Amino acid sequence: MSGHSKWHNIQKTKGAADAKRSAAFTKIAKEIIVAVKQGGSGDPNNNSRLATVIAKAKAANMPNDNIKRTIDKALGSGNTDNYESVTYEGYGPGGVAVIVEALTDNRQRTAPEVRHYFDKYGKGMGAQGCVSWSFDRKGVIIIDNEDGDYDEDAVMMDALDAGADDFNAEDNVFEITTDPDAFNDVVKALEEKNYAFVSADISLVPQTYVKLESDEDIKNMEKLLDMLDDNEDVQNTYHNWDQD
Template identity: 60%
Template sequence: MSGHNKWSTIKQKKGKNDAARAKVFTKIGRELIVAIKEGGSADPSVNSKLKDCIAKAKAANVPNDNIERIIKKASSDADATNYEAVTYEGYGPSGVAVIVEALTDNRNRTAGEVRHYFDKFGGNMGTQGCVSFMFSKKGVLVIEREDLEKDEDTVMSDALECGASDFEADDDVFTIYTETDDFGAVRDELENLGYTFVSAEIEMVPSTYTKLEDEETATKMQKMLDMFEDNDDIQNVWHNWEMD
């Protein structure tokens, strides 16, 4: 869950304890199930959404055995759970824009929980569209610089030649942006060139960022994000908080 792919949020993902990693695996597993049911196939070569989910799972270090087991289960009639995709929008402390994406089997339960999280930390849940205009949906691929045997110019050149729309270099990572329709093709071509990713998914990328000046407000924002993350129904939380 991130507002943008700055290294601070990637480090948080990489540094999760075992319990938190298990929760991440559960959430991605739910995405795989939905991708198979919506795409009508457990074959990633003909189900592009499933292929994208598998790439996301691998970037999150979900073991291949887990992925195969989930796909097999979702392909059978044994998994009868029907998940519904729901999106909520609102404001966190000091007006931070927040988009919450959920997969739920009980819309009323999830809506009540999301509203509670907003209210608890001084934010408020808004109406559909109240903050989404501040975000653009993009493919985002993050490559860790450490141990990468290619310099910045080479990575940028490879990314653009593979069809990326933008490129950013931070001290610790390279971030590659794509149009949503080009995401899978760009990812596949970069993988063929030997690149691996610490994050690979379609994200809601903010056009502007909100910086929280005081520590108390930043703490409230982080606690709100932690509560969202602890909820199994909530898949992603996108925000425009500019984290340090």
């Protein structure tokens, strides 16, 4: 089946997360705390947002003990963590669309920092909605088949039978996309068949991609993404830069 290819746009992000695993776990822990508090439950069977974050945590190889400890912390009466979800939109070099999702306990700190990154390495931060119209929210599951452990047709049929919308195979990588509401069910069904994920999350997928031609634009775009990734308040960064 045909589909967009997101893998080339997450390879660099994955490498950065692997190199900074502790920081990645800290960010996921923050998402778990928010999910528990907003969902009112530490049971993923009764809290769909928590189930989504747990799938992301497992794909990132976050130990089960860490996940349980974070859930227990969020449920504790003495927990005072209070994070607010904020989204920033703007333009990178060459008009690349960028969306930044953050969890912060201080907007007055986070907003100026993100704006500075956009001003220094991109074309500036825009108004809410300036680029989000060109992205679709989808569940995205990535399976690495570099070792040839999986049969492509079997994975495709298992994914579609589980309720996935689309399946795409490229460079020994399988990309499965779902409706956000079906994401947790698809993840659970594939886990039961012992598939291992490189990543599993509800993402913003660009409708079109932008190719950067100049070395300066590429360098600045890489720097913008690195700065956002290093910011402790930034949870997710989405963009439509075609890195092929």
